[in-house]
Amino acid sequence: MWEWWQKNRPLYLSAVLLLMALLWYSVNLRQQDETNFLEGVVLRMTGPVQAGLNQAIHGAADMWGHYLYLVDTEEENRALVENNRNLSAMLAENNEVRLENERLRRLLDFKEAQEIATLPARVIAEDATSWFRTVTIDKGGEQGVVEGMPVVVAEGVVGRVVRSSPRFARVLLITDASSAVASLLQDNRARGICRGKGEHLVFDFVLRQEEIKVGDRVVTSGMGGVFPKGLVVGDVKSVDRREFGLFQAIEVIPAVDFSHLEEVLVLLRSSQ
Amino acid sequence: MNRTLIYFILAGVAVVIQTVLMPLLLQGDYKPDLILLLVVYLGLHEGQWRGGLIVYLMGWFFDGVGGAFPGLYGFVLLAIFLAVRGIVTRVNTESSALLLLLVMAGTILQGVLVAFALDFFRQDISVWSQIAWQLPVQLLLNFVTAFILLKLTVWLQRTFLPRRSLPGLRKLDSRYEN
Numbered sequence: 137m138w139e140w141w142q143k144n145r146p147l148y149l150s151a152v153l154l155l156m157a158l159l160w161y162s163v164n165l166r167q168q169d170e171t172n173f174l175e176g177v178v179l180r181m182t183g184p185v186q187a188g189l190n191q192a193i194h195g196a197a198d199m200w201g202h203y204l205y206l207v208d209t210e211e212e213n214r215a216l217v218e219n220n221r222n223l224s225a226m227l228a229e230n231n232e233v234r235l236e237n238e239r240l241r242r243l244l245d246f247k248e249a250q251e252i253a254t255l256p257a258r259v260i261a262e263d264a265t266s267w268f269r270t271v272t273i274d275k276g277g278e279q280g281v282v283e284g285m286p287v288v289v290a291e292g293v294v295g296r297v298v299r300s301s302p303r304f305a306r307v308l309l310i311t312d313a314s315s316a317v318a319s320l321l322q323d324n325r326a327r328g329i330c331r332g333k334g335e336h337l338v339f340d341f342v343l344r345q346e347e348i349k350v351g352d353r354v355v356t357s358g359m360g361g362v363f364p365k366g367l368v369v370g371d372v373k374s375v376d377r378r379e380f381g382l383f384q385a386i387e388v389i390p391a392v393d394f395s396h397l398e399e400v401l402v403l404l405r406s407s408q
Numbered sequence: 409m410n411r412t413l414i415y416f417i418l419a420g421v422a423v424v425i426q427t428v429l430m431p432l433l434l435q436g437d438y439k440p441d442l443i444l445l446l447v448v449y450l451g452l453h454e455g456q457w458r459g460g461l462i463v464y465l466m467g468w469f470f471d472g473v474g475g476a477f478p479g480l481y482g483f484v485l486l487a488i489f490l491a492v493r494g495i496v497t498r499v500n501t502e503s504s505a506l507l508l509l510l511v512m513a514g515t516i517l518q519g520v521l522v523a524f525a526l527d528f529f530r531q532d533i534s535v536w537s538q539i540a541w542q543l544p545v546q547l548l549l550n551f552v553t554a555f556i557l558l559k560l561t562v563w564l565q566r567t568f569l570p571r572r573s574l575p576g577l578r579k580l581d582s583r584y585e586n
Contacts, residue, residue: 145496146456146493150456150490150493151454151505153410153490154483154486154487155482157464157479157482158483158485158525160479160482160483161478161479161480161482161483161529162529163479164478164479165477165529168476168477168478172478173470174468174471174472174478175471175478177472178469178471178472178473179472181475182427182472182473183421184427184438185420185424186424186427189424189428190428193428193429195433213585250479260428261427261428261431261473261477262427262428262431262437263418263426263427263437263473263474264426264439264443264470264473265441265470265474265481266437266438266441266542266546267438267475267522267535267538267539268474268517269477270436270474270476272473286564298474298476299476306473306476308476313526313533313534313538314475314477314526314530315475316535318536333537333542334437334537334538335436335437366532395435395436
């Protein structure tokens with residue numbers, strides 16, 4: 137018996153370790169909507185590094201784009217290019233400022249249209265994995281950001297805050313598989329739930345008898361208690377009415393381009 | 409420096425690369441899983457208890473920057489580590505091809521375990537189709553990254569630290585001598 141135990145000990149102890157890890161994961165699922173101590177520490181530790189690196193990369197890219205590539209030209213024709221370089225750099229810089237202005241103006245217009253107080257934030261990092269869709273923003277508990285707050289841009293819904301530390305917060309995008317947004321079709325008011333599928337969304341629980349067309353706009357219904365009513369979620373990409381069953385299979389393209397997410401607005405209201 | 413501290417520093421660097429640098433370099437939501445490579449490496453070079461504890465803590469750290477399920481990566485990475493430990497005692501580990509193969513197998517196992525842990529414990533979430541769709545690209549990305557990192561690490565050690573032996577690198581280096 138002792139020999140058998142000695143021989144198989146690593147295997148059984150591995151199994152026990154794994155079971156304990158799985159058990160601990162399943163216990164933690166109950167407190168999934170709150171930021172635990174360790175997650176707070178990780179956010180506090182990684183946030184400043186991510187923000188610094190993000191700023192450094194964008195700064196370096198701007199420098200390269202605005203100035204460095206002109207150095208060779210200056211050597212070819214110093215007198216003419218000197219003038220040209222300054223103008224080009226200014227133009228490029230102005231262009232960048234103009235684009236940023238446009239984005240912020242759209243956000244501001246949108247902000248003014250919102251009755252709820254909003255807080256602008258910058259996206260500083262993305263999810264560490266390929267399977268999940270979250271982003272880190274540079275605003276946190278000190279600015280009033282808490283778990284459950286909706287995050288939007290002018291184009292539509294981005295997601296909701298799932299983790300918050302004093303200066304940083306993580307936002308679960310609506311395209312994440314664990315995200316569900318109570319939604320309705322703007323035209324015929326058919327209700328359903330928009331679930332994330334990575335790149336796109338699926339609009340679940342829409343009855344077969346509802347008339348839905350490709351291109352129909354999907355907006356938040358305000359039923360979930362997280363997102364206010366009427367925010368744009370996306371547009372219907374495909375509809376499969378199916379031959380049997382209660383519901384249709386509807387694919388939705390999100391209104392927000394998540395690959396170019398730079399600034400967002402957090403809707404400051406008590407999370408429900 | 410303490411080996412454990414080095415592992416955690418490497419994990420921190422990997423996380424920053426994956427969250428800030430990779431999204432700017434790669435299109436879409438794909439990024440090489442550097443933490444997985446580290447876990448496979450730990451599986452080859454660390455003992456069951458010490459390595460297991462380091463990997464489990466690393467998983468918790470990773471949960472703070474990936475997904476929204478505390479403990480998920482603690483479980484997933486620990487399972488991958490233990491699987492690697494189970495294999496290394498049965499095969500010849502003096503082969504870089506084995507390390508690359510383990511990275512591939514680890515990627516598949518990670519996808520399966522993430523899908524299982526979410527689908528089994530959270531019935532309202534289904535990620536099987538999404539993971540199955542993304543897995544081939546993720547496999548390729550992890551393989552290429554592991555290959556480049558192996559070559560780079562050995563080259564760096566030979567160039568800058570020819571007389572020093574870094575944890576595990578002597579072993580790796582001897583593979584490339586053949």
